[in-house]
Amino acid sequence: MNTDPAMTSKSTTLSSLNSIPTISAAVSSSGLLGSVASDNDMRDGEISLNTIEIVQRKFKDNEKVLSIFEAYQIIGQEHRSRLLALVVSVAGGTYAVFSLATARLPPRNVNDLSIDKIFALNETFQIGSDKKGSISQLQFDLKTADEAAVKYFYYPIISAEGASDFETFHAQIISAKFSMTHSTAATESILSYSWLNDYRQIGEVKQELKRRENEYIVFKDFIVYCGTWNVNNKPYSDSPLHLWLSNGEQPADIYAIALQELDTSAKAITFSENRPDPMWISKMLSSLHKDGEYEELTSVRLVGMMLTIIIRKQLRPYIARCRVKTVARGVFNTLGNKGGVAVSIQLNEGNLCFVNSHLAAHMAFVEARNEDYAGIVRGLVFDDDLKRTINDHDHIFWIGDLNYRIEEPPGLQLPCNRASPNAYDVLMKYDQLRIEMGKGNCFDGYSEGRIKFRPTYKYDVGTDNFDSSEKQRAPAYCDRVLWKGVRIEQLAYNSIMEIRQSDHKPVYAIFRVKIKTKDEKRYKRIHEEVLKLVDKRENENQPQISVDKTVLDFGVVRFNELSVCDFTVSNNCPMPVEFMFKVKDPPLNDICEKWLQVEPRAETLMTDSTKRVRVKLLADVRSITGLLKKIRTTNWKFDFDILILHVKNGPDMFLTVTGEYKPSCFGLSVETLCRTNQPLNTYTQAQVKDLMNDDSPEFRVTMPREFFFLIDYLHKQGNKVEGAFETLEYKHARSLQFNVIRDWLDTWSSEEFPGTPQAAAEALLMLLDLPEKPLLDPFVEDLLQTNTAAEAMELISLLSSPRRNVFVHLCMFLRQGIERQYYNLQHVASVFGRILLRSTAHAGRDFYRETRCRDFMHRFISSDIGGTLSTGIADSSGISGVGGGANGGSSNGGGGGDGSNTARINAIN
Amino acid sequence: MATTARSGGNASGSTAQRPNGTQQNKNCQFKLVLLGESAVGKSSLVLRFVKGQFHEYQESTIGAAFLTQTICIEDTVVKFEIWDTAGQERYHSLAPMYYRGAQAAIVVYDIQNQDSFQRAKTWVKELHKQASPNIVIALAGNKADLSNIRVVEYEEAKQYAEENGLLFMETSAKTGMNVNDIFLAIAKKLPKNDGAHNQGAPAGRRLNDNENNRQTNNCCK
Numbered sequence A: 001m002n003t004d005p006a007m008t009s010k011s012t013t014l015s016s017l018n019s020i021p022t023i024s025a026a027v028s029s030s031g032l033l034g035s036v037a038s039d040n041d042m043r044d045g046e047i048s049l050n051t052i053e054i055v056q057r058k059f060k061d062n063e064k065v066l067s068i069f070e071a072y073q074i075i076g077q078e079h080r081s082r083l084l085a086l087v088v089s090v091a092g093g094t095y096a097v098f099s100l101a102t103a104r105l106p107p108r109n110v111n112d113l114s115i116d117k118i119f120a121l122n123e124t125f126q127i128g129s130d131k132k133g134s135i136s137q138l139q140f141d142l143k144t145a146d147e148a149a150v151k152y153f154y155y156p157i158i159s160a161e162g163a164s165d166f167e168t169f170h171a172q173i174i175s176a177k178f179s180m181t182h183s184t185a186a187t188e189s190i191l192s193y194s195w196l197n198d199y200r201q202i203g204e205v206k207q208e209l210k211r212r213e214n215e216y217i218v219f220k221d222f223i224v225y226c227g228t229w230n231v232n233n234k235p236y237s238d239s240p241l242h243l244w245l246s247n248g249e250q251p252a253d254i255y256a257i258a259l260q261e262l263d264t265s266a267k268a269i270t271f272s273e274n275r276p277d278p279m280w281i282s283k284m285l286s287s288l289h290k291d292g293e294y295e296e297l298t299s300v301r302l303v304g305m306m307l308t309i310i311i312r313k314q315l316r317p318y319i320a321r322c323r324v325k326t327v328a329r330g331v332f333n334t335l336g337n338k339g340g341v342a343v344s345i346q347l348n349e350g351n352l353c354f355v356n357s358h359l360a361a362h363m364a365f366v367e368a369r370n371e372d373y374a375g376i377v378r379g380l381v382f383d384d385d386l387k388r389t390i391n392d393h394d395h396i397f398w399i400g401d402l403n404y405r406i407e408e409p410p411g412l413q414l415p416c417n418r419a420s421p422n423a424y425d426v427l428m429k430y431d432q433l434r435i436e437m438g439k440g441n442c443f444d445g446y447s448e449g450r451i452k453f454r455p456t457y458k459y460d461v462g463t464d465n466f467d468s469s470e471k472q473r474a475p476a477y478c479d480r481v482l483w484k485g486v487r488i489e490q491l492a493y494n495s496i497m498e499i500r501q502s503d504h505k506p507v508y509a510i511f512r513v514k515i516k517t518k519d520e521k522r523y524k525r526i527h528e529e530v531l532k533l534v535d536k537r538e539n540e541n542q543p544q545i546s547v548d549k550t551v552l553d554f555g556v557v558r559f560n561e562l563s564v565c566d567f568t569v570s571n572n573c574p575m576p577v578e579f580m581f582k583v584k585d586p587p588l589n590d591i592c593e594k595w596l597q598v599e600p601r602a603e604t605l606m607t608d609s610t611k612r613v614r615v616k617l618l619a620d621v622r623s624i625t626g627l628l629k630k631i632r633t634t635n636w637k638f639d640f641d642i643l644i645l646h647v648k649n650g651p652d653m654f655l656t657v658t659g660e661y662k663p664s665c666f667g668l669s670v671e672t673l674c675r676t677n678q679p680l681n682t683y684t685q686a687q688v689k690d691l692m693n694d695d696s697p698e699f700r701v702t703m704p705r706e707f708f709f710l711i712d713y714l715h716k717q718g719n720k721v722e723g724a725f726e727t728l729e730y731k732h733a734r735s736l737q738f739n740v741i742r743d744w745l746d747t748w749s750s751e752e753f754p755g756t757p758q759a760a761a762e763a764l765l766m767l768l769d770l771p772e773k774p775l776l777d778p779f780v781e782d783l784l785q786t787n788t789a790a791e792a793m794e795l796i797s798l799l800s801s802p803r804r805n806v807f808v809h810l811c812m813f814l815r816q817g818i819e820r821q822y823y824n825l826q827h828v829a830s831v832f833g834r835i836l837l838r839s840t841a842h843a844g845r846d847f848y849r850e851t852r853c854r855d856f857m858h859r860f861i862s863s864d865i866g867g868t869l870s871t872g873i874a875d876s877s878g879i880s881g882v883g884g885g886a887n888g889g890s891s892n893g894g895g896g897g898d899g900s901n902t903a904r905i906n907a908i909n
Numbered sequence B: 001m002a003t004t005a006r007s008g009g010n011a012s013g014s015t016a017q018r019p020n021g022t023q024q025n026k027n028c029q030f031k032l033v034l035l036g037e038s039a040v041g042k043s044s045l046v047l048r049f050v051k052g053q054f055h056e057y058q059e060s061t062i063g064a065a066f067l068t069q070t071i072c073i074e075d076t077v078v079k080f081e082i083w084d085t086a087g088q089e090r091y092h093s094l095a096p097m098y099y100r101g102a103q104a105a106i107v108v109y110d111i112q113n114q115d116s117f118q119r120a121k122t123w124v125k126e127l128h129k130q131a132s133p134n135i136v137i138a139l140a141g142n143k144a145d146l147s148n149i150r151v152v153e154y155e156e157a158k159q160y161a162e163e164n165g166l167l168f169m170e171t172s173a174k175t176g177m178n179v180n181d182i183f184l185a186i187a188k189k190l191p192k193n194d195g196a197h198n199q200g201a202p203a204g205r206r207l208n209d210n211e212n213n214r215q216t217n218n219c220c221k
Ligand SMILES: Nc1nc2c(ncn2[C@@H]2O[C@H](COP(=O)(O)OP(=O)(O)O)[C@@H](O)[C@H]2O)c(=O)[nH]1
Pocket: B036, B037, B038, B039, B040, B041, B042, B043, B044, B045, B055, B056, B057, B058, B059, B060, B061, B087, B142, B143, B144, B145, B146, B171, B172, B173, B174, B175
């Protein structure tokens, strides 16, 4: 107790322990709750239960909820409600604190609750609450050897009806723990925590099935036959074992046959002989009750001790689990000449444990025997799903040479007389085992039948005479069969005098055990009910959110203009909800298209709270290409995007982002631009989609007017354009000023160009760079393979006429600028190389490829290839057509511009 | 030393046979997705199967939601995670996110709507092409209570289903006709043991709670 920090820090509470209701009082008052809870047919909701009554329904009848406390855990950023319940098992005599997650607070019915953690109030249990600082004031943690420390917080105000305040709850826990550690001389062995296993590591279905066990469990009788014999290191012989093993009217269902001193040679001890002895086993099998058909289930051996479990053959399918374990208690507790071997089995729904032990010898070594017992109890942990100990079984049979002697009372005549049974009772008064059990020093909770047979030790071999050697050992009841657990009835307990091979007589005991068994029909029905219930619980407790709209309409969306649309997510369900936008399949691999931005992308919402989510739409240089492609390829009604709003462990909601894209020249291919007969601002999204999908070879003009306007403007700027085309960065595109230029182009405006020459140069780059495909498509890769301008020209002549014309005019325009030393040839070749010969395959930069692009452009723009260019233009007549087309198209003004543009082109020619 | 597993005798295989046993049952969880044109009755079928209800006015689904429903067939507990998706064409591109990883699909059409039957065929084609290869597909001709005004003939759909290896039933979410049956038929057809004979198959996820996996095979003899 001193090691418990809670005890020291909460000494004030401890001292006032007497003033709070004691646990026993609480148990009796909870009898009321028990009766409510046991009424399983009374469905929740018909009567209104307070919280403690609802919690009680989570437990079995003989498990009482003594008090509950409302706390919460902080997990991540979430506050998770927890109801802590102090529960006592009447059968196990032990307490535990359960942490229950609750779907709502207070819980409305038992379905809202699920067990989250269990803290057994065993010796490792600790409750810590440092009362320092303001934040830590309302917090404490719980810890056991099985559960790492868990931090709980609580509010100063209690909302659940019937819940305790912290002081009371804390004091009750301490008092419960105290009552256990001090109830039975600190012997752990009597206290069983096995009832907790019903709530541990198991799914909800199983928990629920356990809770309703009484509705489908019936008890079936099985006959258990236990035998023990110290064979005194004698080899297997012809002793009439059937005298020992075939007693009883009915054939036994299970035999547990324990031998000791099977082979105590030094060799066997040192090498910890653990191979069961087949000779003995076959002898046993042939000596059983004649009316049963038997098979060996398992045997376990540790040096001299062997335990063999034999079952009726037809029982085999009902054995669901079978584990063995040994504990050595010999010299230094490692050699196996003393100790225990044990078998754990599950038969139907009952857990049985058989222990064969050989404890320390000699009259004086009572304490050593007690210690051996305690050591075996401590050390024997089966390697099964729940790490069961001996005490975690419903039915325990402890058999063996326990070696307790008869304290020789002065004047009592030994050996006693077979004829007077009372004489045995007198002897038992001096039996060390009974004395020690009476003092609570060993075998707590075990029972033994009345002994009506002579002491089984020590005889002269081959006779029924007690030891006549010099040592004259006092006769003793060394060989015993004890049991512990429920629904066990002893039918026989006797020794066999006629087996004289050893200095011990064999002993047997027969039991009728009522073992938990499923009524398969009822079980099936209840199982299905439980599955339905769990489904229902899962479905109903699914987190839900709502949104104020599922369509986010952005109205008119324009190139390079940010639009914003908000929506609200609300959590109206009784638990915190995590929502997030789902990442969509490749190639997108993101929650939304490139032209969208969503903020926040994930969030946790507390009950009854809301969150505004902002969606921004921007079709700019980064995203216009993809957007136009999506418009071009969407067969059904076009949506900018559909966002998937995902609720963790819950449904998905689809949020549609709609609006109408107002077309602009940016991002459209030169072919598409050559199909227009009006400024782009007069087109609808649908019309532009048709234009984009039109693949006829007819064009309205030979090259896009927008391109021509920009070239013409730049050309007229003379040396003002110096330093243009140095980089591929569109610095101006981000400014609103740029949108004036956009409108100038998209309206075929006759006004003065509304920006600087640098802005016009950028706009030109964008016009060429933003379409899905590079200008020299589909010959980009072929062109990069060419070595001469002439070779390349052959391919250029195969381009669609708008592409060819734009390329040739661009080159001529650039060459002139270079000749006049407005631009740097290297820069221009590099920038336009990257644009016109852009790779459609990969997005990342490839410097080797960029060098080849630059060289290609360099070759074309270099001054000495003018002839190649002009001869390469097969469709030179189209050039004048541009001017004409522009004239016709912009008939509502811009004549001056047109005129000069035509002049300009002619001049280039 | 702890487990002296001596083999021999008539030690049984991995599972003990229980003569009367619902005991040794397996647990499987399957993802099932409903596909089909909008308003054919997908949500209604789920509602009927899971809650036994029917609503004349069923809110149209804008998203994808799941409900769980567990059924027992023989000694197997089959838990369905049923995904009901929005059927509108505008959400079509999102469908693969939902049928991907599904072990079963119910493609629903409305027997009084020829277009919905055509659409169902398209779904089947898409599933065959893009869903996991062992997906169990059932075709449900829903609104069978309106069979007097049907336009899709039973035989026609039946034949189509046979040709394409689909389970087929005409169902009615309104009356409940064949609703449980179609799910049951799917459950029966799904591979239940995660054994070696169906590697790569989207076999049902074995539930990991130790509901029923008390080892029997560690018994010594
Ligand atoms: N008569 C009839 N109506 C049905 C049936 N199933 C669904 N409906 C109705 O059809 C409409 C669309 O159903 P719903 O489940 O929302 O279809 P979903 O869009 O495919 O999910 C609703 O009005 C339902 O009430 C059916 O079996 N018979």
